């Protein structure tokens with residue numbers, strides 16, 4: 445094998461590895477949709493999670509107008525998606541219109 449050929453193969457392998465790493469980092473492209481968080485789940489109940497923030501009693505501590513999962517700093521995923529991953533509930537998707545007591549303002 446010539447020196448230039450092995451170098452070319454090395455560069456090719458490097459490019460494939462970098463491409464694979466990028467795909468793995470952006471795993472959302474291949475990830476199955478997450479199951480929706482069940483509001484009756486023990487942790488969800490403990491944090492008062494609801495799928496529709498408009499149904500939260502306005503006197504609930506920590507709740508306030510305009511506070512929804514969609515503008516919480518714990519939410520991941522893409523804007524405009526109805527259900528998105530939440531850092532507080534790993535492996536589950538929460539309603540963008542929902543709310544829970546762990547809500548925190550995005551900075």
Ligand code: SF4
Nearest residue numbers: 513516518530544547
């Ligand atoms: Fe919604 Fe934020 Fe609670 Fe997650 S932590 S369920 S995004 S309010």
